[in-house]
Amino acid sequence: QYSYYNKKNKTANLLTKDQLKNNSSQSGVDFDGSYLKNNSSNKYPLLEGTGDILDKSNLRRDEFSFNYTKKINNEFEFNLNGSYQKNTNDVTTKEATYANFGSLTNPFNYKNYYADNIGTFTDEKFKINPSLKYNYMTNSYLILGYDYKEQKSKRDFTNFMDMYKVYDLSSKKESNGIYIFNKTSIDKFEFLQGYRREWTKYNTTKNSHYYHRVKPIFLNNGYVDTGLKTDYIKKSMHNDSYEFAINYLYSDTGNIYTRFEESFRTPAPTEFQDKDGTDYILNDLKPETNQTLEIGIKDYLLGSFVSLNGFIGKTKNEIYYNEVYHGKEWYYGNFGKIERKGIELSLEQTFGKFVFFENLAYIDAKIKEDSKNSNLEGNQVPYTPKINANLGTLINFTDNFNSILSFNYKDKYYLDKANKYEAQSFITLDLSLNYVFNNGLKIYGGINNILNRDNYDQEGISNNEILYDPANGRTFYSGFTYIF
Incomplete structure (x- = not known):
């Protein structure tokens, strides 16, 4: 399989609350210096520059993947999966700075x-995964496998805020993993066990040559x-x-299960780089480890499909990303210990041509331990809403034509570990229409955010003030797919 993707994008700055009230569609650039003049001690507030101040990017993605399966006999089966992906993103951004002229x-x-x-951001990912499956009883099997993953990332700047003659970052992450997974079915019980070990190596090189005009012209020629x-x-x-799990199939439609998992996440190569103001800094991230216990039940009750599960999870050294100012200042770090408790409920009912669905997820995520600041212990984990919900209906007008109306809700959440700044909830009412022809052609269209509610794609903090990236208002879209 091969796929190609291209996205050209222009992005405005986040807005202050005053800018948002004045004109939510503005670029966020202080053309006349009024904001700096009223909010800063800088005595040179006027920002000069080109008229086109929007950040721009041109992302291109090529992806190849393949799968080969060979059934050796009734007991053994060989599988080989592989993939390669390359992303190239040419970026031009504008940042406020000052210099001596x-x-x-x-x-x-x-x-x-x-x-x-x-600059140009380039990412390459290669993965290959051979495995051997052994079927030894009815609905019982053992899988032995190996996987190799390589990820390369490169960041090159030809010009960075008029101050770097050279800036490039080259990172490579190489992983080798072996795993075994077993499923044994006995009467109405299913027993599952799995184990995986991964060896990971990183190699990162950062070159920078700082060269900037910041001093009066008679000192060092002004540079x-x-x-x-x-x-x-x-x-x-x-x-x-x-991983250990037990699944009990107590009826033709229902099952109850429990599962324990201990997993890990290693940093991506680009996550070892922070941006602090006008400089890129290499950090010392650690891998995170997770322990999760989950209990759930699925069945068809009182005319409705029901899926309910509850879980409790503990994470050590959880990797988090803090975007201070809209992709222009950020850092990665490790939490000490995090605890999550939650429930997930899904319902679905069918009445003739109507299908109704309701989904609710509740997660309580708290900082249990912070080695740098004990006052943060007990606070909510940033960027983690407690409630996510959606409900709606699908109407099958004919075998070929249907519509879906859905209400979506994401709860408010904190933007910082101190729980001082809070992002608002996100609510939309969306409608989609779909028509499928018998020849493989599908046409679709719809309206997102029918209520035209003021939502925000992103909220961040800068200089003790919340900044906003307004989301789209009422939006109309259409498209088609053709399978042949």
Whole structure:
């Protein structure tokens, strides 16, 4: 299978609350300097630069995948899966900075202006996974497998805020894993066990050459040049994961199960890089480990499909991402210990041409331990809404034509570990229409956010103030797919 994807995008800055009230569709750029003039001690508030200040990106993705299956005999089956993906993203962003444009007659002519960041982000992922399946009883089997994964990431800037002559970051993550999975079926019981070990290596190199006009022109010709600087990260680690589950099929339509899992997540190579203001800094992330106990039941009761499960999970060194200012300042870190408790409920009822569905998820995620600040213990985990819900109806007008009306709700959540700043809830009412022809052609269309509610795709914090990225209002869309 081969797929190609291309997305060209322009993005405005996040808005302050005053900018949002004045004009929620504006770019967020302080053209006349009024915001800086009223909110900053900077005595050169006017931001100068080109008229096109939107951040731009051009993302291209190529992806190949393949699967080969060979049934050796009634007992043994060989599988081989592989994939390769390459993403190339050309980016141009604008950031406010200042420099000295002075001369001998006016040596202290500092100005604020918009500087360009021009770079290319490249990511490559390769994976191959051979496995052997042994069927030894009815609905019982054992799988032995190996997987190899390689991920390469590169960040090149030809110009970064008018201050770097050279900036590039090259990262490589290489993983080798072996695993075994067993399923044994005895009467109405299913017993599942799994184990996996992974060895991971990282190799990261960062080159930077800082060169910026920040001093009056008669000092060092007006420039600071620190020369080429190279930083390295080399890491290796191994991690283990386990799974144990019991499933009881107590009727033709119902089953009850319990499952325990200990898993891990290793950092992506790009997650070792933070951006602090105008500089990129390499961090020292650790892998996270998770322990989860889950109990659930599924059945068809009183004319409705019912799925209900509850879980409790504990995470050590959970990897988190804090985006301070809309992709222009961020950092990665590890929480000490996190505890999550939750329930998930799904219902579905069918009455003739009507299908009704209701889904609810409740998660209580708390910081149980923080080695750097004990005052954070007991707080909610940032960017984790407690409630996610959606309900709606599907109407099959004919065998070929249907519509779906859905109400979607995402609860408010905190933007920081101190639980001082809170993002608002996200609510939409959406409608879609679908018509499938008998020749493989499908046409579709719909309306998202019918109520035209003011939602936000993102909220962030900068200088102790919440900034907003307004989501789309009422939006109409249409499209088609053709399978042949």
